[in-house]
Amino acid sequence: xxxxxxxxxxxxxxxxxxxxxxxxxxxxxxxxxxxxxxxxxxxxxxxxxxxxxxxxxxxxxxxxxxxxxxxxxxxxxxxxxxxxxxxxxxxxxxxxxxxxxxxxxxxxxxxxxxxxxxxxxxxxxxxxxxxxxxxxxxx
Amino acid sequence: xxxxxxxxxxxxxxxxxxxxxxxxxxxxxxxxxxxxxxxxxxxxxxxxxxxxxxxxxxxxxxxxxxxxxxxxxxxxxxxxxxxxxxxxxxxxxxxxxxxxxxxxxxxxxxxxxxxxxxxxxxxxxxxxxxxxxxxxxxxxxxxxxxxxxxxxxxxxxxxxxxxxxxxxxxxxxxxxxxxxxxxxxxxxxxxxxxxxxxxxxxxxxxxxxxxxxxxxxxxxxxxxxxxxxxxxxxxxxxxxxxxxxxxxxxxxxxxxxxxxxxxxxxxxxxxxxxxxxxxxxxxxxxxxxxxxxxxxxxxxxxxxxxxxxxxxxxxxxxxxxxxxxxxxxxxxxxxxxxxxxxxxxxxxxxxxxxxxxxxxxxxxxxxxxxxxxxxxxxxxxxxxxxxxxxxxxxxxxxxxxxxxxxxxxxxxxxxxxxxxxxxxxxxxxxxxxxxxxxxxxxxxxxxxxxxxxxxxxxxxxxxxxxxxxxxxxxxxxxxxxxx
Numbered sequence: 124x125x126x127x128x129x130x131x132x133x134x135x136x137x138x139x140x141x142x143x144x145x146x147x148x149x150x151x152x153x154x155x156x157x158x159x160x161x162x163x164x165x166x167x168x169x170x171x172x173x174x175x176x177x178x179x180x181x182x183x184x185x186x187x188x189x190x191x192x193x194x195x196x197x198x199x200x201x202x203x204x205x206x207x208x209x210x211x212x213x214x215x216x217x218x219x220x221x222x223x224x225x226x227x228x229x230x231x232x233x234x235x236x237x238x239x240x241x242x243x244x245x246x247x248x249x250x251x252x253x254x255x256x257x258x259x260x261x262x
Numbered sequence: 263x264x265x266x267x268x269x270x271x272x273x274x275x276x277x278x279x280x281x282x283x284x285x286x287x288x289x290x291x292x293x294x295x296x297x298x299x300x301x302x303x304x305x306x307x308x309x310x311x312x313x314x315x316x317x318x319x320x321x322x323x324x325x326x327x328x329x330x331x332x333x334x335x336x337x338x339x340x341x342x343x344x345x346x347x348x349x350x351x352x353x354x355x356x357x358x359x360x361x362x363x364x365x366x367x368x369x370x371x372x373x374x375x376x377x378x379x380x381x382x383x384x385x386x387x388x389x390x391x392x393x394x395x396x397x398x399x400x401x402x403x404x405x406x407x408x409x410x411x412x413x414x415x416x417x418x419x420x421x422x423x424x425x426x427x428x429x430x431x432x433x434x435x436x437x438x439x440x441x442x443x444x445x446x447x448x449x450x451x452x453x454x455x456x457x458x459x460x461x462x463x464x465x466x467x468x469x470x471x472x473x474x475x476x477x478x479x480x481x482x483x484x485x486x487x488x489x490x491x492x493x494x495x496x497x498x499x500x501x502x503x504x505x506x507x508x509x510x511x512x513x514x515x516x517x518x519x520x521x522x523x524x525x526x527x528x529x530x531x532x533x534x535x536x537x538x539x540x541x542x543x544x545x546x547x548x549x550x551x552x553x554x555x556x557x558x559x560x561x562x563x564x565x566x567x568x569x570x571x572x573x574x575x576x577x578x579x580x581x582x583x584x585x586x587x588x589x590x591x592x593x594x595x596x597x598x599x600x601x602x603x604x605x606x607x608x609x610x611x612x613x614x615x616x617x618x619x620x621x622x623x624x625x626x627x628x629x630x631x632x633x634x635x636x637x638x639x640x641x642x643x644x645x646x647x648x649x650x651x652x653x654x655x656x657x658x659x660x661x662x663x664x665x666x667x668x669x670x671x672x673x674x675x676x677x678x679x680x681x682x683x684x685x686x687x688x689x690x691x692x693x694x695x696x697x698x699x700x701x702x703x704x705x706x707x708x709x710x711x712x713x714x715x716x717x718x719x720x721x722x723x724x725x726x727x728x729x730x731x732x733x734x735x736x737x738x739x740x741x742x743x744x745x
Contacts, residue, residue, distance in 0.1 A: 204455070242518070245532075
């Protein structure tokens with residue numbers, strides 16, 4: 124399960140043309156949770172409080188962590204475009220891939236369209252269980 | 263990061279960073295800019311990104327850097343590179359996510375003074391008729407069959423379906439159609455996104471502007487283009503929407519593990535690439551061309567909607583109110599062209615990212631009328647400031663691979679702009695200057711504030727002095743529609 128302490132987070136960094144996020148987490152689950160929170164911040168989304176939620180499973184094939192992160196964020200960007208957002212409950216990785224279990228919620232408002240998460244200068248740094256990365260988004 | 267002392271001054275508006283600057287550079291970087299703009303370009307990582315592009319295999323001549331350059335991802339925005347067709351590479355990061363993002367200019371004969379009292383309702387009408395904003399699904403919904411036809415026929419699909427007039431096609435880059443597009447190389451998700459977003463503007467820096475022709479610099483050419491002082495014109499800035507974004511996302515991802523296979527060293531993952539002649543390179547080219555054709559149709563459909571808005575407001579003056587196309591130009595694209603490089607005529611794949619084509623008279627791909635004068639080049643300013651209509655130089659600038667700047671170029675980050683500029687205040691200031699603004703998001707409006715961009719007149723000064731293009735007319739905004 125996601126650790127809901129403050130051991131993960133993001134900060135928006137200035138980028139000349141696009142937008143960038145520094146994200147960190149004290150475990151892989153929290154690292155991805157931070158990435159998702161950061162994306163929702165960049166998109167300025169508001170959840171539809173009255174809408175029903177739906178349990179959802181997202182599966183991404185096994186890849187290097189940088190590719191997994193970009194794949195995950197681009198899936199989320201597509202969901203936002205479809206008027207939905209995903210909330211991670213837990214994630215499990217096997218040799219074949221990674222499963223994200225969570226809820227799908229409707230969005231009532233989005234203020235900014237993020238086109239894509241890019242690989243520009245992307246490197247995920249792992250120090251013990253701590254993960255950190257800088258992700259540039261095309262807007 | 264290079265500094266000004268690392269550059270060799272060629273002239274007051276041209277600078278060169280030799281290939282000896284970094285070990286992996288195959289070719290030099292050639293910057294077209296005044297000293298003032300060069301100084302701005304050296305602040306961020308734009309020139310480092312040009313150096314990275316210069317390290318890609320099979321790049322020929324030099325990486326050309328436009329005066330409006332700024333940091334992007336992969337190539338800099340305002341970077342041009344020509345890859346050898348036999349042993350060069352194609353890089354989606356050298357073209358961008360918004361494949362064939364570009365600008366269309368349409369001109370009317372309605373005088374600004376006659377329209378003054380109708381500007382507010384014209385702004386609202388355009389905003390109502392033209393869908394904009396996030397992943398907008400109020401576009402023309404097309405079937406799989408139509409999508410395939412759009413991707414293979416480009417703007418001619420619009421003509422066949424009564425959404426264009428023949429002059430629109432003549433006055434579009436490459437007649438709005440790029441050969442050898444193949445939708446079978448486009449993913450199911452990209453197709454899905456494409457089916458519901460045709461004719462939508464999008465958000466970010468995309469816009470529709472109603473301007474008036476402020477000053478004509480070359481009357482003969484302006485007359486031929488249909489530009490007359492004080493008359494209303496319309497600029498449309500949009501691209502291939504979710505369809506193109508998805509194509510780029512898919513291929514940047516799929517090419518990630520290819521560098522090892524082809525033994526290509528890349529300094530930045532976003533510069534992933536494939537040999538042009540490889541099956542992966544050909545697949546991306548076919549998909550990218552499909553997205554480029556989609557973008558031509560997207561701007562065409564938006565243009566038709568703006569025409570509807572003009573017809574609704576100026577119904578009593580329908581002849582003068584008809585919006586005649588001046589030109590439609592791409593500024594994020596990869597195209598096979600022939601250029602003289604180091605004295606030899608070569609067939610190359612020109613990557614233009616945040617740069618337009620700027621062909622001289624008698625160049626291939628221009629309509630009969632533009633063969634005589636050269637290709638129109640459209641350089642929008644930032645909202646609230648001038649935009650420019652230029653034309654290709656007398657003779658193609660081969661150092662730039664016949665390319666030109668595409669805008670003012672950002673100087674302030676979006677984060678900084680949002681912090682320092684208040685959207686509603688900006689909207690009021692623009693209204694005080696006589697500019698009506700319709701915006702989907704006030705914070706988005708703040709990000710696009712004129713202060714966030716370089717002075718476009720400095721860009722034009724460099725473009726003209728460096729022989730990239732010639733002045734035809736300047737435009738001033740009256741209405742700005744932002745997604």
